[in-house]
Amino acid sequence: xxxxxxxPSMDCAEGRAANLPCNHSTISGxxxxxxxxxxxxxxxxxxxxxxxxxxxxxMASLIITEDRKSSTLILPHATLRDTAVYYCIALKAAGNKxxxxxxxxxxxxx
Amino acid sequence: GAGVSQSPSNKVxxxxxxxxxxxxxISGHTALYWYRQSLGQGLEFLIYFQGxxxxxxxxxxxxxxxxxxxxxxxxxxTIQRTQQEDSAVYLCASxxxxxxxxxxxxxxxxxxxxx
Numbered sequence: 001x002x003x004x005x006x007x008p009s010m011d012c013a014e015g016r017a018a019n020l021p022c023n024h025s026t027i028s029g030x031x032x033x034x035x036x037x038x039x040x041x042x043x044x045x046x047x048x049x050x051x052x053x054x055x056x057x058x059m060a061s062l063i064i065t066e067d068r069k070s071s072t073l074i075l076p077h078a079t080l081r082d083t084a085v086y087y088c089i090a091l092k093a094a095g096n097k098x099x100x101x102x103x104x105x106x107x108x109x110x
Numbered sequence: 111g112a113g114v115s116q117s118p119s120n121k122v123x124x125x126x127x128x129x130x131x132x133x134x135x136i137s138g139h140t141a142l143y144w145y146r147q148s149l150g151q152g153l154e155f156l157i158y159f160q161g162x163x164x165x166x167x168x169x170x171x172x173x174x175x176x177x178x179x180x181x182x183x184x185x186x187x188t189i190q191r192t193q194q195e196d197s198a199v200y201l202c203a204s205x206x207x208x209x210x211x212x213x214x215x216x217x218x219x220x221x222x223x224x225x
Contacts, residue, residue, distance in 0.1 A: 100155075
């Protein structure tokens, strides 16, 4: 699976959009981009995933560049409860294991 | 049950003892994963079960660690002759058919403390 690179930490203001970048320049055509988050003392939680097209669900939006070398997770209106470590993962289809990197520690401030 | 269930939630043991950690995945989920997370660290993959296939044990840190999954459902992670560096939260996750299909559902973890 392709390596992903994320900033180690970022702050954002409550009520504003939080844009979390992820680089995956070696991603291959059959690798999906996944985002998970882990709130303190809890197990990780799935957020969203995509292959080529932008995706949106009730939690977030995922914007994948046309060349697929990077993506951005957007939390449209960050709340204090969104404070967590966010993991971006590239994963091939066909049942491979999910491997977590360092992630981005996001602190939402009032 | 509604989610992935792990037991015990907390376990304190003495160095050298064996421990067993249990995971009940979501009913019908064919894929099951074990991870561990040491204090302040990221998630470390341990082992992955998918249906009747041979498990992917590539993440097990030593031969003191083993896991089995009986009847394609409940899984037990066993750590023999525990060491202090085994202290961590052990997380189990399940999914319908392997991680690529989307969502892994994680349990709340079993916190192991080795004295």
